[in-house]
Amino acid sequence: MGQEDQKDDRSEIFRPYSVTSEAMAQAAENAVFLHCLPAYRGNEVTAEVIDGPASLVWDEAANRVHAQKALLTWLLDSSGLSSDRPDALRRAGGQQ
Amino acid sequence: MLRHFLVDTDLSPEEQEQVLDLAAALKADRFSRRPLAGPQTVGVIFDKTSTRTRVSFATGVADLGGNPLIINPGESQLGHKESIADSSRVFSRMLAAVVWRTFEQSGLEEMAEYSSVPVINALSDDYHPCQILADLLTLRERFGDVKGLTLSYVGDAANNMANSYMLGCVTAGMHVRIAGPASHLPSQDVIDAARERAAETGGSVVVTTDMAEAVAGAHAVLRIRGCPWDRRIRRMIDPRSSGRIP
Numbered sequence: 438m439g440q441e442d443q444k445d446d447r448s449e450i451f452r453p454y455s456v457t458s459e460a461m462a463q464a465a466e467n468a469v470f471l472h473c474l475p476a477y478r479g480n481e482v483t484a485e486v487i488d489g490p491a492s493l494v495w496d497e498a499a500n501r502v503h504a505q506k507a508l509l510t511w512l513l514d515s516s517g518l519s520s521d522r523p524d525a526l527r528r529a530g531g532q533q
Numbered sequence: 534m535l536r537h538f539l540v541d542t543d544l545s546p547e548e549q550e551q552v553l554d555l556a557a558a559l560k561a562d563r564f565s566r567r568p569l570a571g572p573q574t575v576g577v578i579f580d581k582t583s584t585r586t587r588v589s590f591a592t593g594v595a596d597l598g599g600n601p602l603i604i605n606p607g608e609s610q611l612g613h614k615e616s617i618a619d620s621s622r623v624f625s626r627m628l629a630a631v632v633w634r635t636f637e638q639s640g641l642e643e644m645a646e647y648s649s650v651p652v653i654n655a656l657s658d659d660y661h662p663c664q665i666l667a668d669l670l671t672l673r674e675r676f677g678d679v680k681g682l683t684l685s686y687v688g689d690a691a692n693n694m695a696n697s698y699m700l701g702c703v704t705a706g707m708h709v710r711i712a713g714p715a716s717h718l719p720s721q722d723v724i725d726a727a728r729e730r731a732a733e734t735g736g737s738v739v740v741t742t743d744m745a746e747a748v749a750g751a752h753a754v755l756r757i758r759g760c761p762w763d764r765r766i767r768r769m770i771d772p773r774s775s776g777r778i779p
Binding site: 450451453454455456460461463464465467468469470471472473474475476477481482493496497498500501502503504505506507508509510511512513514515516517518519520521522 | 534535536537538548551552553555556557558559560566567568569570571573575584585586589590592593594596597598629630650651653661663664666667668669670671672674675683685687688689694712713714716717744745748749750751752753754755756757758
């Protein structure tokens, strides 16, 4: 009991930082909106923004795969552990 | 040399650029690299639940010719019945890499210290560096070069996400503005670390409570989800909760 009030207080302190169309209008003309999800429409961002033309959130989510594949590949290459690089095969063969 | 990715600045500016170039190449030609061919197995370990991180790593590891072994919260003895150091020694003899979503950054550091395979931070209490690589790739696709662009992070900024956006984006030479309530701004040590990196790249960091100042003329405006990230508040809302991010 009483916790709901605290939750409301917290929402209240973040209200000025909600991303609305008005906020986006102050950004650059070609500005984009990003959000790492999950999103609560009407809370931290309006539906108009996150579902609007400036929003790149679906590309952003999809790019997790590509960025992490690149990171894994780069780390394995740099560590000499990639299966598809000859120098890595020697190292992999020596592992127990 | 064995490399890990525990915090955004583990990649130098040049190295981060190499990773992003590779990401664009792998996006254009999805199966062009098979560094995990065999298949080798990558451990993807979750101490907290996950949707995007879990799906994206499972998909990515498979794309690279490997086998993702997903370990869900409560399914391993990691850090409970066996020390992180001992688990790490065992993992290194079985796995090609360790991807770990956990709480303490020090746990990741211990895992890396005893590992002979790469360790990747898939979100800790302090940082979420994988997310920032995805965002940088997204901004590159829209703007071409991201160097010199301004990213405004607004809302709750006393958390792992703000830390990583600062460190990762200044590594790319971006100007980062952080705006939030005075009670929820990043800690000074992370701001200092970001400014140190920014000095190398031509980026900058501004921390403010003024939303209008933060978004004026920005090229990207970024928010993260609200309430659930704050463990103090989670505990108030649900006293049964450890306060940890689920």
